[in-house]
Amino acid sequence: MSHILILGGDGYLGWPTAMYFSSRGYQVTVVDNYFRRNSCVELDVGMLYPVPSLQERAKIWSEQTGREIKVVIADLTDPESMRSLFDGRTGYSFALDHSFTGIPDTVMHYAEQPSAPYSLINYKYANITLANNLLVTNNLLFALRDFSRETHIIHIGTMGEYGTPNIDIEEGWLDIEHKGRTDRFLFPRQASSLYHTTKIMDTDLMWFGVRMWDLKVTDLMQGPVYGIETEESVVDDRLKTIFNYDEIFGTIVNRFITQAVVGYPLTVYGQGGQTRGYLNIKDTLQCVHRSEITPAKPGELRIFNQIMETFSANELAEKTRRVGNRLGYDVRIDHLENPRKEAEEHYYNPTYQGLIDIGVEPHFLTDEVMEEMFRVVQQYQSNIRKDVIFKGITW
Ligand SMILES: NC(=O)c1ccc[n+]([C@@H]2O[C@H](COP(=O)([O-])OP(=O)(O)OC[C@H]3O[C@@H](n4cnc5c(N)ncnc54)[C@H](O)[C@@H]3O)[C@@H](O)[C@H]2O)c1
Structure with missing residues (x-):
């Protein structure tokens, strides 16, 4: 079975x-x-509930399922830590038992400040x-260039x-006709934060690696994710993923x-017309799984827009109010002066067909899905710190 390496x-x-992936038999x-x-500790932002360490979670997972997830604690801005994951020498080799073999077939790169x-x-x-x-992205590209171009x-x-x-957003690429000639370029990018700027630069670095070294890359342009439980986390409460409710994370x-x-x-920031594409955490898993099954080719930078539906901030607030009121909460909406520099009313029409074409079956943000989230959050109500919800970081 394939070996999957998950950074982050x-x-x-x-x-x-x-x-x-572990539950589906992958290494x-x-x-x-x-x-x-x-960072959560440093910035004093509360999580909804405490989460065991990564090693403890792997142990709980193994007790519950009999399956093993190997854990490596390493800072991937250190090039040697990154390289050791691919050169068959150190890194996770110290964590390997003999059932784990070889260099990863797929590396999922999530290890960023998000x-x-x-x-x-x-x-x-x-x-x-x-x-x-x-640094994490560049270290990864050089490690693959030097040791594992097939990954x-x-x-x-x-x-x-x-x-x-103010035009439709394509999936990563745009065909341009200019003075009678045509070519295909990365779709124009224009980030609204420095975090988003690093993601643009990631894409550019990976595009370089694809052109120079024939690397195989799928870049998933993901929208904001919502959700708590996944099929696998319900076996034990301690396996729930980290959940932040503060302005930063x-x-x-x-x-x-x-x-x-x-x-x-x-x-709601400003007028609340800010429209974005969203997806359920369960669909993030499906999207990476379908991408893993049908990988990019050598020398291909394949880009999919990873969203399932679009909402404005006002629509999300109204939906939360409706579902919350039905559950007996008195939900109010506040339009704050926008701390960000962004358009509050704008055209937004992204394409998001590629992942559906490779087999993803979307979950949508129905009232029932929201109700389920309300019920989980409610269990931890006494942990919620109001003082961390909004601190007003301005652009
Ligand atoms: N969650 C979302 O809604 C969302 C939306 C769009 C894109 N993304 C992207 O998806 C990826 C995962 O997001 P997330 O929400 O799980 O964020 P996260 O912060 O929960 O996960 C990232 C993980 O990477 C680790 N990490 C960061 N730098 C590292 C380093 N130098 N070495 C080793 N580990 C490091 C962090 O400790 C963290 O556990 C990120 O790249 C993020 O930008 C997330």
Whole structure:
């Protein structure tokens, strides 16, 4: 069975991905340096519930399922740590038993600082974001160039790379006709934060690696993800993924539901017409799985827009209010002065067909899905800290 290496395997998406592939019989190795957890402590943003260490989670998983997830704690900005994962020499070899073999067939690259507000707290956090994200990506490309060009990279990019252009958004590429000649280019990108800028630069670095060294890359332009439970986490409460509800690391649906549960008015920024594409955490897993089954070819940078539906911030707030009211919460909506510099009303029409074409079956944000999230959040209501919900990081 294929060997999957997950960089950033302790994260919101990384851990559920590890369980998903492990439960399907893949050999799974996760690598992380607890950047995310340490940042939460440093910035004093609360998580909804405590989460065991990565090693403890792997142990619980093994007790519950009889399957093994290998854990490596390493900082991937260190090139030697990254290279040791591919050269068959060190790195996870210390963690390997003899059932794990060889170099990974697929590497899932999630190991980045993932927050736009974090990247704009001040120059220090901007530098951390730039250095961390670009070094990890560059280290990965050189490790593959030198040791393992056959390994398929699946990278999680972001729809935020495109910004909100006044034309339809294609899946990564645009055919341009100019003075009678045509060529195909990366779709114009215009990030609205320094975090998103690093994702644009990731795409450019990977495009370079594809052109120069024939690497195989799938870049998934993901929208904000919502959700808590996945099929695999329900076997044991301690296997739930990390869940943030604060302004820095919490994504909008997760935040709104938590705010509704604790009676904190939903924080809509400005007029609330900001429209984005969203997906359920279960669909992130499906998307990477379908991409793994049908990999990019050598010398191909394949780009999919990884969203399942679009909503404006107002629509999400209204939906949260409707579902919350039905469950007995008194949900209010507050239009705050927008701390970000962004269009509050704009055209937004992205294409998102490629992943459906390779077999993804979307889950949608129905009232029932929201209700289920409300119920999980409610169980941890006493842990919710109102003081971390909104701190007002400005652009
Ligand atoms: N969650 C979303 O809604 C969303 C949306 C679009 C894109 N993405 C992208 O998906 C990926 C995963 O996002 P997430 O929400 O799981 O974020 P996350 O912060 O929970 O996960 C990233 C993980 O990578 C680890 N990491 C970071 N730098 C590292 C380093 N130098 N060495 C080793 N490990 C390191 C972190 O500790 C963390 O566990 C990120 O690249 C993010 O930009 C996420």
